[in-house]
Amino acid sequence: QVQLVESGGGLVQAGGSLRLSCVASGRTFSVYAMGWFRQAPGKEREFVAAITWIGGTTYYADFVKGRFTISRDKAKNAVYLQMNSLKPEDTAVYSCAARETWAELTTATYDYWGQGTQVTVSS
Numbered sequence: 001q002v003q004l005v006e007s008g009g010g011l012v013q014a015g016g017s018l019r020l021s022c023v024a025s026g027r028t029f030s031v032y033a034m035g036w037f038r039q040a041p042g043k044e045r046e047f048v049a050a051i052t053w054i055g056g057t058t059y060y061a062d063f064v065k066g067r068f069t070i071s072r073d074k075a076k077n078a079v080y081l082q083m084n085s086l087k088p089e090d091t092a093v094y095s096c097a098a099r100e101t102w103a104e105l106t107t108a109t110y111d112y113w114g115q116g117t118q119v120t121v122s123s
Contacts, residue, residue, distance in 0.1 A: 002026045002112040004096045009117030012086055016121070020081040022096030022114060030100045034079040035059075035110060036070060038092035038119075048094070049081060050105040059105050086121045094119050 008020040024031065035050035049070040050059045058070050069082040079096065094117055097110035 002028060002031060002098050004098060004112055004114035006094065006096045006114045006117040009094060009119045011120045011122065014086060014088055014121055014123050016086050017082070017084045018086065018119060020083065020094055020096075020117060020119075022079045022081075024077045024079075024098060028077045031098045032101055033105050034072065034096065034098045035105060036079075036081045036094055037097060037110075038090075038094045039116075040089075040092040043092075045095075047106050051079060052105075061106070083119070086119075088121045088123045090119065091121050092119060093117065 003025045004022055006020060006022045008018060010018060012018050031053050033050055033052045036048040037045050038048050039045040047061050048064055049068055051070045051072050053072065067085045072079045096114040098112040099108060099110045
């Protein structure tokens with residue numbers, strides 16, 4: 001099992017920035033990739049970004065390209081999501097997820113999930 005704990009959410013004005021963190025514990029050696037997803041009220045959960053744990057290859061949803069950056073710190077078993085130029089439509093619960101095997105990371109099912117952290121962007 002892998003446990004994931006997110007932090008860093010909050011309230012920010014449009015145009016502002018936030019940095020989300022996700023720390024993994026447990027069987028972290030089994031992780032192939034980690035990703036960030038978000039779910040806004042009344043909407044389905046959607047893929048935001050992902051990163052492979054060893055190679056550091058990154059993947060982004062089109063709507064965050066150029067604004068969000070995913071990174072990882074293997075020594076800390078952590079993955080981060082730097083969010084810049086935030087928009088009100090970025091308001092959602094952001095969740096961290098981990099996957100143990102190779103797959104198309106933008107559409108794959110992930111094996112482990114965190115509880116999520118609320119991000120609210122005011123206009």
